[in-house]
Amino acid sequence: MRVKRLPILLLPAILLFTGCKGNEPVAPRLKIMKTSQADDYSGDVTVDYVIYHQNSKPVALTVEYSLDSGASWQAVTEGTNSSGITGLLSSRKGAPYKLVWATATDMRNSSRVAKLRFISYTFDKGAAEFGQPVETSAIKVRNFTMGSLGCVAVLAPADNDTDALSPSIAALRDGGVAAVWESGNSTDSVIQFAGAPADSVVFGAPVPVNPAHASPAAENSPDIGADPKGGLYAVWTEPVSGYRRLRFSFSYDNGAAWSEPKGISYKADLDETDPRLMVSGNSSRVARATGAPGGDRNIFFSYSPGSGIFYYETRVNVGFGSDIFDHQSPDLVRGNSAQVVCAWIAQRGQKRYVWTSLAHNEATWEWAKLVSDGESTAPTGVRLCADAWGAIHAVWIDNREGEPRIYGSTSYNGGYSWTANRNLIDNASGVEFSSPDMVADGTGQLVLFWIDNSSGTREVYAATSLDKGFTYEPPVLMSQDKPLPGAECISLRAAITPDGVPVCAFVEESTFPGRYHIRFARAAK
Numbered sequence: 001m002r003v004k005r006l007p008i009l010l011l012p013a014i015l016l017f018t019g020c021k022g023n024e025p026v027a028p029r030l031k032i033m034k035t036s037q038a039d040d041y042s043g044d045v046t047v048d049y050v051i052y053h054q055n056s057k058p059v060a061l062t063v064e065y066s067l068d069s070g071a072s073w074q075a076v077t078e079g080t081n082s083s084g085i086t087g088l089l090s091s092r093k094g095a096p097y098k099l100v101w102a103t104a105t106d107m108r109n110s111s112r113v114a115k116l117r118f119i120s121y122t123f124d125k126g127a128a129e130f131g132q133p134v135e136t137s138a139i140k141v142r143n144f145t146m147g148s149l150g151c152v153a154v155l156a157p158a159d160n161d162t163d164a165l166s167p168s169i170a171a172l173r174d175g176g177v178a179a180v181w182e183s184g185n186s187t188d189s190v191i192q193f194a195g196a197p198a199d200s201v202v203f204g205a206p207v208p209v210n211p212a213h214a215s216p217a218a219e220n221s222p223d224i225g226a227d228p229k230g231g232l233y234a235v236w237t238e239p240v241s242g243y244r245r246l247r248f249s250f251s252y253d254n255g256a257a258w259s260e261p262k263g264i265s266y267k268a269d270l271d272e273t274d275p276r277l278m279v280s281g282n283s284s285r286v287a288r289a290t291g292a293p294g295g296d297r298n299i300f301f302s303y304s305p306g307s308g309i310f311y312y313e314t315r316v317n318v319g320f321g322s323d324i325f326d327h328q329s330p331d332l333v334r335g336n337s338a339q340v341v342c343a344w345i346a347q348r349g350q351k352r353y354v355w356t357s358l359a360h361n362e363a364t365w366e367w368a369k370l371v372s373d374g375e376s377t378a379p380t381g382v383r384l385c386a387d388a389w390g391a392i393h394a395v396w397i398d399n400r401e402g403e404p405r406i407y408g409s410t411s412y413n414g415g416y417s418w419t420a421n422r423n424l425i426d427n428a429s430g431v432e433f434s435s436p437d438m439v440a441d442g443t444g445q446l447v448l449f450w451i452d453n454s455s456g457t458r459e460v461y462a463a464t465s466l467d468k469g470f471t472y473e474p475p476v477l478m479s480q481d482k483p484l485p486g487a488e489c490i491s492l493r494a495a496i497t498p499d500g501v502p503v504c505a506f507v508e509e510s511t512f513p514g515r516y517h518i519r520f521a522r523a524a525k
Contacts, residue, residue: 025124028053028090028131030061032118040466041111041142041443044079045101049134051120053090061085062119063099067112067498070135076116077105090122103141109525111144111500113388113442140388140443144500145473146464149480150524153201155505156192158515161185167505167518170226170279171495174198177503178255180209180222180234181518188216191236193224193255198497201520209234209249209258220244225279230254233284235264235275244271246288250308264302264310265290273297278332278340282306285362287316287330287342299327299344303362312363316342317355319367324348327355333384335392341415343371343382343394354382354396358415371409371418372398379407385438387446390414393469395424395436395448404432406450410469425463425472427454434458435491441500448472449494449504458488460506460521478504478521484511501525 029052037045051059063085064073078084079102089095101116115138120131156164156179167181175198182189183206190213194203213219222236232251237244240263247261264286265272275288284304291297299317302310317327330344335358342365343356354372359365371394372379382396391412398407398421406425409418425433425448437449446465451458460479463472479489487509494504502523510517 025127025129026054026057027129028057028059028120028122030118030120030131030134031094032134032136033096035136035139037139041140043104043143045103045116045139045141047099047101047116047136048096049099049118050094050096051088051090052092052094053122054092055124056089056091057122057124059088059090059120059122061088062121064117065101065106065114066117067107067114070115070117073117074106077102104143107141107143109144109499111142111441111443111445112498113138114141115139142443142445142500144525145445145466146447146462146476146502146523148524149476149478150522151201152478152481152519152521154483154517155179155194155203155520156181156183156206156518158510158512158517160512160515163516164518165189165507165516166221166491167507168223168493169495169503169505169520170224170232171497171503172226173228173230173498175497175499175501177495177497177520178224178226178232179203179505179520180224180236181505182220182222189219190217191219191222191234193232193234193251193258195255196520199522199525201522203520207255207258209236210247210261212260213238219247221273221275223275223277225277225284227279227282229282231282233277233279234258235277235286237272237275243269243293244273246272246275246286248284248286248304248308248310259308262308265300265313274329276331278334280334284310285332285340286310287332287344289328289330289344296325297327299330299342301340301342301359301365314359314363314365316357316365317344317346317368318357318365320346329380329382331382331384333386333392335386335414336390337414339414341384341392341411343384345379345382345396352379354379354394354409356394356411356415356418369415369418371421372396372407373421381434381436383437385440385446387440387468388442388444389468391468393438393446394418395438397434397436403429404434406433406436406448408469424448424469425450425475427452437492437494437504439494439496439502441496443500444468445500447494447496447502449478449492449502451489451492451506457486458490460489460492460504462494462502462504462523476523479506479508479519482508484509490516499525
């Protein structure tokens with residue numbers, strides 16, 4: 001068969017219409033080389049990158065930042081010495097540039113985790129050709145560090161007949177705060193809820209979590225949590241058939257209305273006390289102490305995938321002999337490897353100790369680990385906190401020095417082992433500490449709260465650690481401007497907003513003799 005050869009002069013015209021490589025519009029390509037910032041994560045973030053283009057066309061960029069893991073994006077503000085985002089020359093071998101992100105403008109007074117997205121594009125043959133979006137890894141931006149008290153106000157007032165006690169608070173995704181507490185008199189108590197908007201200490205009118213409660217209700221020990229979508233969850237205990245039983249309720253309308261309370265446990269003839277709630281994603285987890293009235297107690301754990309129905313009721317304190325007993329005061333935290341860690345206090349011989357255990361599948365718990373060492377004496381109030389580096393911190397009150405001090409220990413492997421105990425806040429002899437709590441922001445800052453009587457009156461203090469808990473900045477007095485001068489503070493709970501602003505609610509003597517109210521404090525922003 002004879003093959004007819006095309007004239008060479010016709011080849012360019014044919015190539016033009018056959019879409020051969022070299023004549024199609026070509027998208028640019030961008031590669032991130034390095035991200036750098038100050039050692040304390042404040043101020044500008046510099047991203048070095050390289051732009052490639054087969055035909056060396058000028059390239060433009062869209063650069064955005066996200067504070068919610070990519071769910072939403074906003075345009076960045078460029079800082080000094082940034083290369084710009086338009087008219088960037090390119091080449092096949094790559095042209096280097098840098099973006100300087102002015103985080104002090106875009107994230108003023110905010111400390112949280114962000115990431116950047118680069119979208120490169122060029123105009124070729126009258127159309128825009130977009131390169132693949134390229135994202136940085138997580139960037140810790142720390143433009144807020146607590147330095148002083150912002151404002152403080154009464155969250156739940158008292159009167160001649162009513163106390164406000166046992167507050168629990170949760171920070172919301174928009175920077176607001178949700179709170180629950182006991183409102184009670186000498187014969188009755190009910191659980192109330194109220195919320196405050198971002199950057200405010202003014203809470204709305206209280207709403208009963210269980211409006212159909214019996215009378216007297218005797219509802220106690222509330223705890224609250226919030227999910228990423230704004231759902232609120234509450235647990236508490238109340239008497240049922242002569243025993244204290246755990247109750248659970250949720251709200252999807254910012255606390256205006258709550259679901260009918262449900263029981264979590266189905267163990268008969270046992271009291272349930274000290275409930276602690278942890279919300280992660282859309283699922284809830286609850287730990288509590290369970291035992292016969294006046295008898296030995298164990299720590300039990302339940303899990304709900306978001307339906308309000310709890311599964312996997314399991315015992316946490318496994319692997320113990322009869323010489324270790326009366327397990328109480330649990331707390332929960334979620335580690336970076338998806339494991340759940342529980343801490344509690346139990347007695348061995350004549351001393352009490354802090355113990356922890358962990359579970360990976362919501363049902364099976366490892367054998368417990370001793371956290372407080374052999375010198376520990378009568379620890380109380382253990383609290384857990386997971387930081388941005390993956391470490392888990394435990395803090396509690398310990399009398400080993402003859403006076404109540406704040407002691408702590410850290411696990412760097414998800415709760416499998418713990419560091420030696422140490423005194424976290426030194427103070428003069430005669431100062432007594434109580435009610436410790438710890439929170440962490442997304443950049444790794446830790447904030448430790450406590451009550452002490454160093455001023456002659458029991459006050460609430462908070463101190464920030466910027467080095468993973470090894471040292472703490474000078475404490476900030478949070479219980480200023482008392483309605484009753486010289487009033488004593490007796491307990492507290494703390495939280496931290498998405499922007500890294502520490503907040504706390506604390507119980508304090510009110511202006512009504514013998515009654516207590518709850519005040520709320522927010523650090524200056």
